[in-house]
Amino acid sequence: MSFKIDRGLFKYDFIDHHAILCVPVDADVKEIRKRYLQIARRLHPDSNLTESAAQKQLGNELLSKLVNPAYEKLFGDRTRPEYIIILSQIGKRLVQESTSVTLNTDLARQLADAPAPNLDHFYKSAIAKLAQSQYDSLEQALQVIGQVSELNLVYLMRSASKSSTAPPPPAQPKVQSDTPQPNTAKNTPLASAPAPAPPKEDSVIEQYVRRAQSLIDKNQFAQAKVELQDALKLEPKNSRCHSLIAMVYLKQNQLKMAKIHFDNALKLDPNDEPALQWKPKIDKALGQQHSDHKVTSSPNNKDKQPDKSGSGGLFGGLFGGKKK
Known part of the structure; x- marks a missing residue:
């Protein structure tokens, strides 16, 4: 059976x-x-x-195909960012x-007209x-998915419009049924307003970056990470x-996650200095961690334990700890 939405x-x-x-489109991996x-238990x-x-x-x-x-x-660390x-x-x-853009559901139209706050x-x-x-009703599941997708569409448009300083677009979905001239006029500047977008977007991202840098300076890494994650939601391609x-x-010694984001930074800006460094x-x-794991798991090294004294872990080694 093919599922067409x-x-x-x-x-x-x-x-x-x-x-x-x-x-929601900004749901985290836990959610x-x-x-x-x-859903899996239901289906x-x-x-x-x-x-x-x-x-x-x-x-x-529905479970296997959708x-x-x-x-x-x-949920994938590599597929989700893209x-x-x-x-x-x-x-x-x-x-x-x-x-x-046309909308078919009342919920989507209400979201389009909702006040920005x-x-x-x-x-x-x-x-x-x-x-x-x-x-609940498997026969109606595709219809509900389409309804949710309309909400996602409106939310993405409202968010993109807000970040680019364009006027709020509640009038967009009105095109669906009746397209009065005033609404069309409101939307026209939207299509011709990309020029001022970069400066505003940069200034918003800059605020996140400043807050994050201040938190990093205070060793408040968890809070800094939240600021930067929010910034990347607004501008995923910011190296x-x-x-x-x-x-x-x-700095939290999560090397694999650090590598993923340094890789992303270099893809977006091959000259990014921290990433290059x-x-x-x-x-x-x-690579050394993988090598050490292979050595300690070898049958001839069952009784050997990795020497951690004074190294400070991989993080300590990278930031000048004693090398073994």
Whole structure:
């Protein structure tokens, strides 16, 4: 069975994995995993002993063809960042094409008209409400997914418009039914306003970076990481943010996460100095860690334990600790 959804982001040849799991587009991995487990328990054939064979088959197909791939994409450390970047780009593109956007659900139109201060609350409340019954009726599941995707579409457009200093776009979805001239006029500057976007976006990101740097200077790494994660949600392709959050992970001795973000920084800016300085050292340290693991797990070294005295771990070694 093929599952075709023609609403929301799906209309733009994009698989909206957030809509399939019914989680907000800024959901973290814990929220994604929790939601996935809820859906998996609902759809797995062994969990629904009282349902008919046809219902079990439909649930199993929804799980294997939609839900599992969505979870793998959103939960993977390598696949999720790229997916989030694409989401952000789609939001910005749709702002420019706002006059062609049509909405089919009242919830999406209400979100489009919601006052800016209430946007996040309305959006996440609507998502949470739909999640409660998303897979109650398997025959209606695709319709609910399309409804969630429309909410995601509107939220991405509103967020992209806000970050680019364009006027709030509540009038966008009105194109769906009646397209009065004033609404079209409001949307016209939206399509011709990319010029002022970079300065404003940079200034917002700069505020996050300054706060994060101040927290790093105070060794408050957890708070600094939150600031930088929020910055990357607004601008996923900011090499400076990737480089700085990599330093935070490095100072927390989370070398694998540091490597991921240094890699992202170098992809976006091959001349990023911190990434150029630290990535080779991290690669070497991770290689040594792998080598040490192989040595200590060898049958001839069962009684040997790695010598940690005075090294300060990999972090201590990278920042000038004693080398063994």
